[in-house]
Structures are given as C-alpha cells and as structure tokens.
Amino acid sequence: MLTGENNLQLLATPKNIVVTTHHKPDGDALGSSLGLYHWLKAKGHVVQIVLSSDFPSFLDWMPGSEQVIIYPQAPDVAEKLLKEADIIFCLDYSALSRTNVLEPIIRLAEGQKWMIDHHLDPEDFAAVSYWDPNAAATAQLIYTFICDVNGDRGALTSDIATCLYAGIMTDTGSFRFRSTTAAVHQIIAQLIEAGAKNWEIHEYVYNSSTENRLKFLGYCLLNCLEVIPEYNTAIFAVTKDDLEKFEVTTGDTEGLVNYALSVKGIRLAALFIDRTELIKLSLRSIGEIPCNEICKKYFNGGGHLNASGGSSNEELGAVVNKFKSILPEYKEILTK
Numbered sequence: 001m002l003t004g005e006n007n008l009q010l011l012a013t014p015k016n017i018v019v020t021t022h023h024k025p026d027g028d029a030l031g032s033s034l035g036l037y038h039w040l041k042a043k044g045h046v047v048q049i050v051l052s053s054d055f056p057s058f059l060d061w062m063p064g065s066e067q068v069i070i071y072p073q074a075p076d077v078a079e080k081l082l083k084e085a086d087i088i089f090c091l092d093y094s095a096l097s098r099t100n101v102l103e104p105i106i107r108l109a110e111g112q113k114w115m116i117d118h119h120l121d122p123e124d125f126a127a128v129s130y131w132d133p134n135a136a137a138t139a140q141l142i143y144t145f146i147c148d149v150n151g152d153r154g155a156l157t158s159d160i161a162t163c164l165y166a167g168i169m170t171d172t173g174s175f176r177f178r179s180t181t182a183a184v185h186q187i188i189a190q191l192i193e194a195g196a197k198n199w200e201i202h203e204y205v206y207n208s209s210t211e212n213r214l215k216f217l218g219y220c221l222l223n224c225l226e227v228i229p230e231y232n233t234a235i236f237a238v239t240k241d242d243l244e245k246f247e248v249t250t251g252d253t254e255g256l257v258n259y260a261l262s263v264k265g266i267r268l269a270a271l272f273i274d275r276t277e278l279i280k281l282s283l284r285s286i287g288e289i290p291c292n293e294i295c296k297k298y299f300n301g302g303g304h305l306n307a308s309g310g311s312s313n314e315e316l317g318a319v320v321n322k323f324k325s326i327l328p329e330y331k332e333i334l335t336k
C-alpha cells in the first residue's frame with residue numbers, strides 16, 4: 001500500500017536525504033538502507049545513513065557500509081543531518097520508538113518522513129508510506145519502490161542488487177520462511193541478473209563466525225537450552241556472565257533462537273538475553289502461533305506473526321518464569 005504518492009515528485013530535484021533504520025540493524029535493515037542509499041545517490045541526492053547503534057561484523061562487507069554514521073560515535077553530526085534533511089527515510093520499522101536514541105530527533109525533525117516497511121501495526125507519522133506486511137523483507141519493498149513505483153529498473157547497479165539480495169536472504173532465512181513467495185524468487189533472479197553474486201553473499205554472511213562465536217553457540221546448545229515438551233516450546237536463557245565469557249559482540253546471538261525451533265516437534269522458541277540495561281527477548285514460531293501478540297501483550301514489543309521481539313526490566317529468571325506462566329494460555333494452539 002502506497003500513501004502520500006503526491007510527495008514522490010520531491011525526488012525530481014536534488015534533496016538532502018537521511019536514511020534511518022531500526023536499532024541494532026539486521027541484514028534487512030542495513031541491506032535495504034544501503035540499497036536505497038546507492039540508488040538515491042545515483043539520482044543526484046545528497047544522502048547519509050544514520051544509525052542508532054553499530055551493526056554486526058558479518059554485514060560489514062556490504063558496499064557503502066563504511067560510510068554509515070553511527071549516532072553514539074558522532075552524535076552532533078548525526079543530529080545536524082537529521083535536523084537539516086528534506087526527507088528522512090524510515091526503513092524496516094514503522095514505530096519511531098524502534099530507532100532508540102534517534103526517536104526524539106526524528107520526531108522533531110522538520111523534513112518529511114517516508115516510511116518503507118513490512119511490520120504490522122504501523123504508527124501514523126509518515127508523509128509517504130509504502131507498507132506491505134506480506135513483503136518478505138523491506139529490501140523487497142525497496143526493489144519494487146525503485147523498479148515499480150519509480151519505474152527505474154534500469155538504474156539497478158550491482159551494489160544496489162547486492163545489498164537488496166542480502167536483505168531478502170537474511171529476512172527469509174535464506175529463502176525458506178513462509179514469506180518466500182514465487183514473486184520473491186523472481187525478484188532474486190532479477191537481482192542476480194543485475195550483479196548480485198549470490199554464492200559470495202551467502203559466504204560473507206554465514207561463513208564469517210569468529211572462533212568465539214562458534215564456541216558460544218556450542219556452549220548455549222549444551223548449557224542454556226531448555227525443552228518444554230508439554231507445550232512444544234524450547235527456550236535459551238543467556239546470562240550476562242555467558243556473554244562476557246565468550247566476548248559476545250553485536251550480531252553474535254543472531255540466529256541462535258532458530259536452533260531451539262529446529263528441535264523436532266517444537267512450535268515456539270524463545271531466546272532471553274541478559275543485556276546490561278534490560279532482558280532482550282526473541283520469539284520464533286511456526287504456523288498460527290502469534291509471537292507478535294505474546295511480545296506485545298507481555299514483553300513491551302512486537303514484530304511479525306512468526307518472528308517477534310521484546311524486552312523487560314525484570315531479572316532474567318523472572319522473565320523466563322513469566323514466559324513459562326503464559327504458555328498455558330496458548331496450550332491449545334501450541335499442541336495442535
């Protein structure tokens with residue numbers, strides 16, 4: 001769905017543009033930001049990407065990633081850019097709170113906010129909104145924004161294609177989630193044709209673990225996994241000490257929750273991580289089990305039906321117990 005279409009003509013002349021995405025960007029957040037960034041630059045705009053935090057090192061090969069401005073490293077520069085932007089793109093999020101420290105700055109900024117996203121329950125803040133909760137990734141929407149909305153398929157470069165491929169690949173779990181439609185595969189074919197080296201991108205993202213990260217995974221599988229068979233649920237609870245012991249850095253816990261879901265018969269998986277400021281929760285499910293409802297109702301979060309996140313200020317043990325205590329409410333759907 002596209003609203004605010006009449007504003008699109010702003011792109012006809014060069015503008016100051018800032019691209020933003022959600023806190024702790026994942027492959028789709030960074031891939032869609034960089035894909036759009038390369039296209040906007042090629043159209044003659046002055047463009048910067050401003051992030052609220054750093055991103056995982058397994059994404060640092062993406063073309064243009066070295067140009068990204070990380071707010072905590074350059075707060076004054078980031079704030080000035082946002083204040084002076086004609087257009088602020090809001091990618092892969094549709095609630096401003098997901099930008100963490102950037103939220104108040106973006107809220108007060110005078111430039112138009114253009115939201116491109118695939119999350120449920122969008123907040124109403126954007127002058128242009130290109131939103132489709134059925135899209136497999138925001139990177140898919142950037143592709144159709146460039147090629148269909150702006151009719152500019154010819155402008156796809158290998159840099160754009162590479163970043164968008166990475167975004168779709170990571171958000172679909174390498175093209176295996178339910179969101180991976182025939183249309184997604186057709187777009188992927190176009191991206192490969194435009195120069196995305198698919199095999200190389202898989203290599204960069206999935207075969208770039210540090211030794212510590214792999215050992216941390218082994219440790220979690222052995223020590224932190226708990227299977228709750230009566231609810232077809234499996235959880236990981238990771239303490240602050242575990243994170244310190246393995247020198248866990250941004251992105252090292254990415255994908256961990258999927259191991260809990262990979263146990264035969266498991267329909268709901270949860271990962272609890274004791275980050276210093278709060279407990280971060282990731283939920284994954286199969287079928288109709290509503291991760292987003294659980295996160296929204298009990299853990300101050302949200303997301304998609306089968307992949308959501310949230311947080312809590314309570315102690316790790318208390319959060320895990322709270323999660324266990326709500327399982328009976330979903331027993332019927334969990335044991336179907």
Ligand code: 5GP
Nearest residue numbers: 282283300301302303304307308309310311
């Ligand atoms: P992850 O578990 O990988 O952090 O996030 C899974 C999905 O849930 C992503 O689509 C992400 O956008 C969403 N999500 C993660 N954390 C939060 C949160 O705190 N609030 C909301 N609304 N969504 C979240």
Ligand code: MN
Nearest residue numbers: 028092138171
């Ligand atoms: Mn996404």
